[in-house]
Structures are given as C-alpha cells and as structure tokens.
Amino acid sequence: MIERKSERTKSAIRAAARQVFALVGYERATIRDIAREANIDPAMVMRYFGSKDGLFADTANFDLNLPQDLGEAPDKAGERMAAHFIAVWEQEGSGFAVLLRSASSNPVAAARIAAVLSEQLLPAVVAMVGPQEAPQRAGLIASQMLGLALSRYVLSLGPVAAMSREQIIAGIGPTLQRYLYGPLAR
Amino acid sequence: MIERKSERTKSAIRAAARQVFALVGYERATIRDIAREANIDPAMVMRYFGSKDGLFADTANFDLNLPQDLGEAPDKAGERMAAHFIAVWEQEGSGFAVLLRSASSNPVAAARIAAVLSEQLLPAVVAMVGPQEAPQRAGLIASQMLGLALSRYVLSLGPVAAMSREQIIAGIGPTLQRYLYGPLAR
DNA sequence: GTCTATAATTCGATAGAC
DNA sequence: GTCTATCGAATTATAGAC
Numbered sequence: 361m362i363e364r365k366s367e368r369t370k371s372a373i374r375a376a377a378r379q380v381f382a383l384v385g386y387e388r389a390t391i392r393d394i395a396r397e398a399n400i401d402p403a404m405v406m407r408y409f410g411s412k413d414g415l416f417a418d419t420a421n422f423d424l425n426l427p428q429d430l431g432e433a434p435d436k437a438g439e440r441m442a443a444h445f446i447a448v449w450e451q452e453g454s455g456f457a458v459l460l461r462s463a464s465s466n467p468v469a470a471a472r473i474a475a476v477l478s479e480q481l482l483p484a485v486v487a488m489v490g491p492q493e494a495p496q497r498a499g500l501i502a503s504q505m506l507g508l509a510l511s512r513y514v515l516s517l518g519p520v521a522a523m524s525r526e527q528i529i530a531g532i533g534p535t536l537q538r539y540l541y542g543p544l545a546r
Numbered sequence: 547m548i549e550r551k552s553e554r555t556k557s558a559i560r561a562a563a564r565q566v567f568a569l570v571g572y573e574r575a576t577i578r579d580i581a582r583e584a585n586i587d588p589a590m591v592m593r594y595f596g597s598k599d600g601l602f603a604d605t606a607n608f609d610l611n612l613p614q615d616l617g618e619a620p621d622k623a624g625e626r627m628a629a630h631f632i633a634v635w636e637q638e639g640s641g642f643a644v645l646l647r648s649a650s651s652n653p654v655a656a657a658r659i660a661a662v663l664s665e666q667l668l669p670a671v672v673a674m675v676g677p678q679e680a681p682q683r684a685g686l687i688a689s690q691m692l693g694l695a696l697s698r699y700v701l702s703l704g705p706v707a708a709m710s711r712e713q714i715i716a717g718i719g720p721t722l723q724r725y726l727y728g729p730l731a732r
Numbered sequence: 733g734t735c736t737a738t739a740a741t742t743c744g745a746t747a748g749a750c
Numbered sequence: 751g752t753c754t755a756t757c758g759a760a761t762t763a764t765a766g767a768c
Contacts, residue, residue: 366751385651387573390743401753406745463701464650465571470701477703499697499705500717506701507693511685515649515656515692517663519685530731531686535721545716552733576761587735592763 370408372398375453377405377419382457386416386466413468420462420469421455424448424480431488438537442529445505449513460506460514477502485540493544500539508532556594558584561639563591563605568643572602572652599654606648606655607641610634610666617674624723628715631691635699646692646700663688671726679730686725694718 376398380389391412395402409415425448430437449456462469477498485498508528511520523531562584566575577598581588595601611634616623635642648655663684671684694714697706709717 369751385573387571388651391745392743402744403746403753404751407751412744461650464647464696465574473701474703477705482705495705496709496713496717499703499709502703503693503697503706503718504690504721505693506696507689507691510650510692510696511689515659517660517685517688519663519668519681520689523682523685527682527731531682531725532689534724534728535690538720539717542720545713555733577763578761588762589735589764590733593733598762 366408369400369404372400373405373408373415374419377415378453378455378458381416381419382461384461386462386469391415416458416462416466417468419455420458420472422459422472422476424476426480426484430484434488434541435537437488437540438535439529439533441501441536441540442505442533443525445508446525446528449509456509457513460509473506488540496544497539501536504532504535504539552594555586555590558586559591559594559601560605563601564639564641564644567602567605568647570647572648572655577601602644602648602652603654605641606644606658608645608658608662610662612666612670616670620674620727621723623674623726624721625715625719627687627722627726628691628719629711631694632711632714635695642695643699646695659692674726682730683725687722690718690721690725 373394377389377394380394380397383389391405392402394415395405405415409418424445426441427444430441433440448454459469459472463473464470481502482494482498485501486494489497508520511517512523512528559580563575563580566580566583569575570579577591578588580601581591591601595604610631612627613630616627619626634640645655645658649659650656667688668680668684671687672680675683694706697703698709698714
C-alpha cells in the first residue's frame with residue numbers, strides 16, 4: 361500500500377502546527393505561518409482541518425499515561441512519578457507544550473488540562489490513597505508539575521532550565537512523595 | 547488642589563486595563579474592550595499610553611516585596627514565604643495576574659517574571675543559604691509558586707481553587723522549607 | 733481634552749479555476 | 751488535490767475637527 365498523498369500532507373500540517381502552536385501559542389500562531397513551516401499552501405490547512413480551531417483541537421492533545429504500578433512501592437512513588445512526568449513531556453509530539461503554552465489565554469486548552477487532572481491524575485491518586493484526600497493531594501501535585509513545566513519548558517527560566525533531569529527528579533520527587541502520603545491540613 | 551481630570555482618566559484606564567489583561571491576556575485584550583470597561587473613548591487610551599504595548603508595560607508590574615526577616619526563624623521560613631506569596635498575589639492591583647496570564651505568549655511579560663526571579667527571589671535566597679546552591683533552590687521555589695498561581699488563579703483548577711488559604715500554606719510551606727534548607731542533588 | 737472618521741494591516745475563511 | 755484571488759471582519763494607530 362502506498363501512503364496516500366493527502367495523508368502525508370495532513371501529517372506535515374500537523375507537525376508544523378504542533379511546532380508553531382507550542383512556540384507562540386494559539387493566538388499568535390497563524391494559518392499562514394503553519395503552512396509556510398509545512399511547505400504547503402494555506403488553503404490546504406482549511407481543507408484538511410476545517411478551521412484554525414479544528415487544527416488546534418486536533419493538535420492539542422495529551423495523554424499523561426500514568427503507569428498502573430505507581431502504588432506498589434509507595435516509598436518511591438514520588439520520584440517515579442516525577443521521572444514519568446518528565447519523560448512524557450519530553451517525548452516529541454506529546455502535545456503538552458501546545459496545551460500549556462496556550463492554556464492561559466485559550467479556554468479549549470485550559471479545559472483539556474483540567475480534564476487531564478480530573479480524568480487521569482485524580483483517579484490514579486484515588487487508587488493510591490483513597491478518595492477522601494485525593495482531590496487535595498492531586499491538586500498539589502498538579503500545581504508543582506504544571507509549575508515545573510511552565511518554568512522549564514515554556515518560560516525557560518534560567519535556574520530551572522539549567523538543572524539536569526536528575527537534579528529535577530531529586531528535588532521534586534520528595535515533594536510529590538509528601539503530597540501523596542504526607543500529612544495534610546484539614 | 548483639585549485632582550486633574552486627566553489623572554482621573556488615566557487611573558480609570560489603568561484599572562480597566564489591569565482587569566481586562568488579567569482576565570483574557572495580552573493578545574485577546576483589545577483597546578476597545580478596555581476603553582468600554584473604563585467608560586471612556588478608545589482614543590484616550592492611545593493619547594495617554596501611546597500604544598497597546600505602552601499600556602501593557604505600564605500595567606504589567608509586580609513587586610514580590612519579600613520581607614527582610616525571612617532568614618531569622620529558619621524553621622518556619624517556608625510557611626512564612628508561602629503565606630507572603632499568597633498575600634501579595636491576592637492584593638488587588640498587584641499586577642501579578644496580568645503578568646502570569648500573558649507570560650506564556652508575551653515576551654515582555656515572560657521577561658518580567660524572569661526578572662522577579664533573578665532580582666528579587668534569588669537575592670533573598672542567597673541571603674538565606676549563600677550563593678552556592680541558591681539558583682537551584684530559588685528555581686525550585688519559583689516552579690512551585692508559579693504552578694500554584696497558575697493552577698489556582700489563572701486556570702482555576704477545581705481541586706486547587708477549592709482549597710482554603712490555610713490548606714495551601716500547610717501543603718506548600720513544607721515544600722518551600724525543603725527547597726530552602728533540605729538536601730539537594732548535585 | 734474629547735471624539736469622529738478612517739487609514740493600514742492582518743487574518744480567517746470562501747469561491748472557484750486548473 | 752492544489753493553488754490564486756479575494757472577501758469580510760477585527761484591530762491598532764493616526765489625523766484632525768470641535
């Protein structure tokens with residue numbers, strides 16, 4: 361089977377869109393920019409994705425893909441969770457950069473991040489610590505991980521961007537560990 | 547002395563601009579929106595602030611205003627720092643919401659946040675723990691505090707927004723405490 | 733000081749030729 | 751499938767009357 365030309369064009373548009381959306385965010389990204397980046401005609405974008413919103417909805421996807429065995433060795437869960445987050449984010453084409461870059465100003469992106477929290481992170485935390493305190497614990501975890509991603513990948517704040525993966529994991533792992541299993545205020 | 551009309555107009559524009567910029571970010575905010583919110587003519591905005599960029603530069607300001615005595619009771623520094631952050635952010639007109647809402651897509655806003663880190667937070671951390679590990683520690687603190695602000699005030703993520711100030715401080719204080727004085731990876 | 737009119741751009745989207 | 755031409759809307763910014 362020869363791959364159809366239209367599919368190759370579509371893939372090229374998708375890749376270019378991910379790149380441009382991740383770099384400048386939804387508002388500043390233009391269909392013309394994306395088409396130029398993909399070396400195709402701007403009208404092709406409309407043909408294949410219908411609208412700028414349609415292209416964004418197609419591109420701005422993210423699956424946290426948490427492993428099932430996080431609760432098995434509870435004393436190292438924080439570190440493993442931190443390492444997993446970083447690995448997933450740094451996967452090319454994960455779509456997370458697209459989402460986070462636009463979340464502050466684009467309601468669709470913001471809603472998808474909220475959905476990842478409530479549909480993926482929260483259930484995992486429930487499975488680990490039970491339903492009672494899970495929302496608080498998941499919320500604290502989300503705040504730290506979103507802040508890390510914002511500082512390191514979106515804003516590229518010097519001190520955070522300069523740290524190695526190992527330093528990040530060693531610094532943040534214990535935080536997640538405490539957010540999972542440490543004491544909590546009522 | 548009667549306050550001059552022009553000054554009152556300028557203040558009204560500033561207040562409206564802060565509100566609109568904080569709510570929808572730099573790109574989606576329009577001079578017309580801001581003028582309508584301030585009940586003045588859009589041309590007045592140009593007259594007093596020169597351009598949309600000029601207005602944003604005037605509005606998007608933030609002073610972390612860290613107290614000098616943070617290092618004096620080192621065992622409670624994390625909690626006091628967390629409480630101080632929250633108090634400053636929730637001050638009306640602090641300009642922090644304006645900055646954070648636009649930081650992901652606006653280079654000026656991003657640069658100002660980076661400046662707060664390097665010129666205000668970092669020196670304070672240096673004063674507490676010395677210059678050696680200060681950048682890492684300040685970077686970790688920034689990641690947690692920016693993530694909290696993003697989750698709670700910008701994205702309004704359910705679980706984070708639902709927590710009380712006390713719960714936030716109890717949850718995040720120990721994290722900052724460890725980022726300040728705990729062990730670090732090399 | 734205030735407002736009207738409009739210039740100059742930019743962009744998403746459409747129509748239709750080839 | 752691909753591309754040209756262009757519409758229509760929105761927005762920043764300016765010129766100038768009052």
